[in-house]
Amino acid sequence: MTLQPITTSTSYTADRAWLAALHGTDSTETITLDMSKLTAGTHTAASADTNQPYSRVLSGVPVGKITASGLYGAFDPAATDGRQVLAGHVFAEVLFAPTATKAPAALLWHGVVVAAKVPGGIDTSKVTPSVTGPQIRYV
Secondary structure: OOOOOOOOOOOOOOOOOOEOOOOOOOOOEEEEEEHHHOOEOOOEEOOOOOOOOOEEEOOOOEEEEOOOOOOEEEOOOOOOOOOOOEEEEEOOOEEEOOOOOEEEEEEEOEEEEOHHHOOOOOOHHHOOOOOOOOEEEEO
């Protein structure tokens, strides 16, 4: 009897249409996302591939830091938990199990972003400029 191993691979290409320039992409920070603060279908996409059951956080989602936990959730100017202050954007798509409550991510805190292409949208008039916070220029 001979064994015939079978290998399967799948590749995914991130949609970074929101990223206007590579400036700042070499200095991302590691953060932890609070999955309960992201909206399915807006900030995350469920997998339709039975070979890859993980869902994914979309690249470009704007996030803010939750004061009480130190975790990050979707930027929301109306929030009162810290997410009303923009920390940056999720740089690369993040795979996560459907039952996950947290997921690691890379934070783009310095760069140029196409506001019209940000997943879930962003009202740039609600982003408060800061000399100590994220340095994002919107075009």
